[in-house]
Amino acid sequence: MERKIACITGATSGIGWATALHLAKEDYAILACGRRKDRLEELSTKLSPEIPFRYLVFDVRDQEQVISAFDSLPVEWQPIEVLVNNAGNAHGLDTIDQGDVEDWDAMVDINVKGLLYVSRKIIPGMVDRKSGQIINIGSIAGKEVYAKGSVYCASKYAVDALTKGMRIDLNPHGIKVMGIHPGAVETEFSLVRFKGDTERASGVYQGFDPLTADDVAEIIAFAVTRPKHVVMADVLLLPLAQGSATVFNRNSE
Known part of the structure; x- marks a missing residue:
């Protein structure tokens, strides 16, 4: 493999999909992971034919699926240089x-x-090579708790803690570990949270310009293309109209 390999989880839509496109433009070979095979196949058609592309279909919740998927990779696809732990979700608002x-x-x-299952499969190879970059996609919900979101916030606080712990553990091996924490991003996120209620989901973003998946992916691509000695350790990314997890200047479009 002539190009460095970037592995992206949750690549079937939103931030993961956009990240695959942006990292391909930075000349990375793309290893896209997700549950929807049809979407991963569609993603391959959006890339230049010159970019090596491979996909893995699995559910990150299933450790056996994760292990089997990565064990199936040909030797040339195993030295993953960049891991973007993007797969994530929110369910309910209670x-x-x-x-x-x-x-x-x-x-x-x-x-x-x-996040742990995927990281556990990939990080040992980075340690052996003394090279690698990990970006964990967190959330503003991992920085401040809001009403009716306690468990989602707790899960994203855990992502933040794991990112910091990974950075400490992997520091002796020259591996970059970075956390990117978006605020309001208009993706399928709210549609999933509200279980297909499109009206309720669309209301989340009414009255202001939210971030787009491309906005976040551009920051991810910027982070992984910094000089070797530069680590964008912790980035909170908000739309202009967002002042906190719950404060928005609506009707500011």
Whole structure:
């Protein structure tokens, strides 16, 4: 493999999809991961034919699927230089006394355990090579808690803590570890949170210009293309209209 390999989880839509496109422009070979095979196949058609592309279909919640998927890679696709842990979700918006336990399990399993399962498969190779970059996609919800979001916030606080812990553990091996924490980004995120309620989901972004997936992907590409000695350790990325997790200057479009 002549190009360095970038592995992106949650690449079937939103930030992951956009990140694959941006890193391809930076001449990375793209290893795209997700649950929807049709979307990954579609993603391949958006890239230049000159960019090596491969996809893996698995659910990050299932450790056996994660192990099997990465073990299936040909030797030339195994030295992953960049890992973007993007797969994540939010389910429901309820007070803690009314929360759905299945929603809680989904958020902890995907946002925390899924990140760990994928990282555990890829990081040892980085350690052996003394080279690599990891970007964990967090959220403003990992910086401040808001009402009816306690479990989602807890899962993203965990991502923030894991990012900091990874940076310490991997420091002796010359591996960069970075956290990028977006605020309001208009993707499928709210549609998933509200379980397909398009009207409720669209209302989240009414009255202001939210971030786009491209905005976040551009920052990710910038972060991984910095000089070797530069680490963008912790980035909180907000639209202009957002002052905090819950403060928005609506009707500012």
